[in-house]
Amino acid sequence: MRVLFVTGPTRESWYQLVPLCQAVRLAGHQVIVAGHEDVLPVVVSSGLPAVAVSATTLHAGLVDRSGEQVEIPSDAAERDLAIGRIIGRFAARSLDGLSSIVEQWRPDRVVGDAWAVAAHLVADRYGIPYVRFGVDIATPVAQTLAAIMELGPELEKWGRHDLSTPWLSISAAPPALRPADAPPSEPMRCLPVETQVALEPWMYLRDSRPRVVVSVHDPSLPWALFGPARLAELTVGLPGLGAEVVVAGSPAALEQTPPLPAGVRVGQAPLAVLAADCDLVVHQGYPDTILTCLDKGVPQVFLPAHPGFVEPAEQLTELGAARVTCAASSAPEHVTDLCGQVLADSALRETARRMHGTYDLPDPRRLVDLITAEIDGDGQGEVAE
Amino acid sequence: MRILFVAGGTSGVIFSIVPLAQAARDAGHEVVMAGPENVMATVTTAGLAGLPVTARKMLDTLRYDDGSYRTIPTDLHERYIFNGRCFGRYASWCLEALLTFADQWRPDIVVGGSLVFAAPLVARYAGVPYVRQAVDMGEPRTIDLAAAAELGTWLGRLGYHEMPRADLFIDVCPPSLRETDAPPAELMSYVPFATKGPIEPWMYTRGSRPRLLVSAGSRVSRDRDFEVLSGLVTKASALDVELFVAAPPAVAEALRPLPDNAWAGWVPLDVVAPTCDVVLSHAGGTTVLGNLHYGVPQVLIPYLPYALGFTRRVVEYGAAVMVPPEDDSPENVVEACRAVLDDSSYRRRARDVAAEMSRLPGPAEVLATVERLALAHGPRGRG
Numbered sequence: 001m002r003v004l005f006v007t008g009p010t011r012e013s014w015y016q017l018v019p020l021c022q023a024v025r026l027a028g029h030q031v032i033v034a035g036h037e038d039v040l041p042v043v044v045s046s047g048l049p050a051v052a053v054s055a056t057t058l059h060a061g062l063v064d065r066s067g068e069q070v071e072i073p074s075d076a077a078e079r080d081l082a083i084g085r086i087i088g089r090f091a092a093r094s095l096d097g098l099s100s101i102v103e104q105w106r107p108d109r110v111v112g113d114a115w116a117v118a119a120h121l122v123a124d125r126y127g128i129p130y131v132r133f134g135v136d137i138a139t140p141v142a143q144t145l146a147a148i149m150e151l152g153p154e155l156e157k158w159g160r161h162d163l164s165t166p167w168l169s170i171s172a173a174p175p176a177l178r179p180a181d182a183p184p185s186e187p188m189r190c191l192p193v194e195t196q197v198a199l200e201p202w203m204y205l206r207d208s209r210p211r212v213v214v215s216v217h218d219p220s221l222p223w224a225l226f227g228p229a230r231l232a233e234l235t236v237g238l239p240g241l242g243a244e245v246v247v248a249g250s251p252a253a254l255e256q257t258p259p260l261p262a263g264v265r266v267g268q269a270p271l272a273v274l275a276a277d278c279d280l281v282v283h284q285g286y287p288d289t290i291l292t293c294l295d296k297g298v299p300q301v302f303l304p305a306h307p308g309f310v311e312p313a314e315q316l317t318e319l320g321a322a323r324v325t326c327a328a329s330s331a332p333e334h335v336t337d338l339c340g341q342v343l344a345d346s347a348l349r350e351t352a353r354r355m356h357g358t359y360d361l362p363d364p365r366r367l368v369d370l371i372t373a374e375i376d377g378d379g380q381g382e383v384a385e
Numbered sequence: 386m387r388i389l390f391v392a393g394g395t396s397g398v399i400f401s402i403v404p405l406a407q408a409a410r411d412a413g414h415e416v417v418m419a420g421p422e423n424v425m426a427t428v429t430t431a432g433l434a435g436l437p438v439t440a441r442k443m444l445d446t447l448r449y450d451d452g453s454y455r456t457i458p459t460d461l462h463e464r465y466i467f468n469g470r471c472f473g474r475y476a477s478w479c480l481e482a483l484l485t486f487a488d489q490w491r492p493d494i495v496v497g498g499s500l501v502f503a504a505p506l507v508a509r510y511a512g513v514p515y516v517r518q519a520v521d522m523g524e525p526r527t528i529d530l531a532a533a534a535e536l537g538t539w540l541g542r543l544g545y546h547e548m549p550r551a552d553l554f555i556d557v558c559p560p561s562l563r564e565t566d567a568p569p570a571e572l573m574s575y576v577p578f579a580t581k582g583p584i585e586p587w588m589y590t591r592g593s594r595p596r597l598l599v600s601a602g603s604r605v606s607r608d609r610d611f612e613v614l615s616g617l618v619t620k621a622s623a624l625d626v627e628l629f630v631a632a633p634p635a636v637a638e639a640l641r642p643l644p645d646n647a648w649a650g651w652v653p654l655d656v657v658a659p660t661c662d663v664v665l666s667h668a669g670g671t672t673v674l675g676n677l678h679y680g681v682p683q684v685l686i687p688y689l690p691y692a693l694g695f696t697r698r699v700v701e702y703g704a705a706v707m708v709p710p711e712d713d714s715p716e717n718v719v720e721a722c723r724a725v726l727d728d729s730s731y732r733r734r735a736r737d738v739a740a741e742m743s744r745l746p747g748p749a750e751v752l753a754t755v756e757r758l759a760l761a762h763g764p765r766g767r768g
Binding site: 064065066077080081084140141142143144145146148149151152153155156159160161162165179180181182183184 | 460462463465466469525526527529530531533534535536537538540541543544545546547548550565566568
């Protein structure tokens with residue numbers, strides 16, 4: 001069977017799809033990953049065949065269809081709609097590229113990231129069973145609906161009134177964070193995946209001090225209110241806690257990180273390797289970072305990069321596995337204090353460690369049979385123009 | 386059984402769902418029609434129990450909370466989104482009271498008009514099937530999608546990841562005029578309903594001359610539209626017709642003095658239309674459908690962009706002539722009316738549609754499908 005995977009608009013959203021993609025391939029099926037030029041190097045580095053959909057970017061969605069620059073409103077409901085429309089415009093600009101790939105390769109299944117709305121529409125257009133894959137963290141339903149709304153003209157053009165109900169839906173949301181409004185789905189264990197580099201001893205060896213990892217994230221979201229520079233500024237006092245401080249991230253994130261105090265380690269290092277043996281991860285609240293921290297059972301301090309990231313941070317704070325503070329209004333001293341409290345809080349550490357045990361979900365191999373199951377009267381891969 | 390009808394915020398869209406509600410009531414079911422306070426008279430004068438669910442009006446969706454007006458976009462895509470969000474906003478105002486009522490009254494099934502986006506939510510909340518009834522011949526689909534997005538906060542609060550989909554779609558568009566990609570539907574004959582008043586003999590009897598009815602809708606209060614209307618009255622006086630202008634009292638007054646062959650004021654469309662030879666309107670959905678029902682050819686000026694789709698279909702079918710809004714000079718409009726009067730093919734095609742509509746199942750027959758759906762789901766949604 002030919003299975004087309006379609007990435008979301010950002011690199012980090014691709015990572016969560018990797019284990020499923022590899023599981024399908026290892027089961028003997030043909031797999032191709034369609035993604036944007038931006039994302040392709042990361043896909044290729046995961047050892048999977050990748051094809052470019054288009055050169056558009058999520059940031060290009062800041063210009064609307066009539067050429068107007070859009071602002072991100074501060075009102076929460078309006079902001080969700082604006083963000084959804086950016087995702088929708090990204091999808092609209094992906095439809096031609098994706099349609100060509102589907103026409104040429106004729107997949108039997110399309111598996112798309114929840115943000116790859118174009119994948120869903122193209123699968124519907126060609127009558128191919130669509131499998132939705134979502135992590136379902138920090139994605140308000142209004143964003144998804146606004147993305148679909150933005151595609152109204154294309155739905156109309158292709159004779160559709162709405163997206164279909166996915167043939168299969170898979171969710172890698174950790175049960176503790178799964179929102180009530182996430183679509184009904186088959187659960188899947190989410191395994192942390194990231195771009196690998198040759199390891200150096202400092203990455204997997206710690207000294208006797210407490211180890212704090214500051215995870216700077218790719219500036220991938222146009223609506224993020226702050227990036228690596230602000231995170232570095234806010235965490236400048238951490239060495240004062242007597243801790244070993246490591247600042248790690250992708251090359252793009254490190255490029256935006258200002259010079260750091262002597263004694264702070266900076267480098268591109270896999271977070272999963274660092275988090276496996278550390279006492280605290282300070283980060284901007286991106287879902288891929290959260291998932292890695294949960295999987296490793298490590299305490300977290302959130303400085304959410306935008307208001308949409310606050311909800312999971314608060315959920316984990318309520319569960320006693322994390323703390324959150326506002327990146328815009330906090331001073332470095334406050335962040336240092338907060339991190340000091342977390343390092344001294346053995347109950348929090350224990351709760352975070354136990355979160356790891358909540359990951360008792362089917363692993364990706366168990367989903368392969370569902371994805372490739374035969375369908376009654378299946379017009380598999382038929383191009384229905 | 387208990388059937389909850391959820392009405393829209395304007396009379397036009399309420400008229401469309403009245404026949405099915407009346408059929409349900411006449412079959413002995415308990416029927417309640419919920420809607421905003423300002424349309425309660427429309428509901429209750431249709432002989433239906435009315436439940437007010439908000440003090441706000443549909444027109445309030447055009448304003449911000451501080452009372453200032455929102456800017457209506459000119460770009461078509463943005464405009465559809467704007468319109469859809471207004472419908473979503475309106476639904477959000479109705480929901481609180483609707484959900485409370487659903488808890489208290491426990492409906493077995495919910496029926497809502499196409500643009501009434503509170504209906505699917507209250508149905509899902511009550512755990513009962515949702516029936517969607519078309520109120521006219523369809524809207525641009527971005528309107529539905531934008532209403533859903535506007536209701537995203539509500540959906541999140543209720544724990545739903547999308548707008549609940551209809552368990553049954555009842556369409557009132559005659560098959561020949563449906564879009565080729567229209568969703569699967571149970572088709573129902575459209576029965577015109579309008580606010581009633583005492584009628585007079587001239588309303589249901591024809592004179593010796595052809596009758597031209599102008600259904601001005603609510604848009605005539607605007608200056609520009611009034612000029613079109615008064616210009617039209619002047620021009621039409623040259624035609625050998627009886628001219629009726631259906632208009633609110635203030636507009637009718639402003640049109641006076643009228644030429645000998647003209648009359649302006651309240652016109653019960655469902656009584657007068659059968660006596661008419663051509664009806665001119667702004668292509669409001671229920672007006673167009675109502676005239677098709679009576680087999681009357683039409684001249685349509687689709688001032689609102691959403692009306693363009695079905696206007697084109699009726700024109701293509703041969704039952705109407707379109708005057709593009711940008712060409713709406715009195716000369717052009719009178720010319721279009723004359724064309725329809727002089728060419729019997731428009732009348733023939735209009736009657737073809739009317740015949741097609743009359744062969745569709747009526748509200749009482751379609752009600753049986755609604756009943757089956759509710760029964761299959763089990764009593765009070767607990768089955």
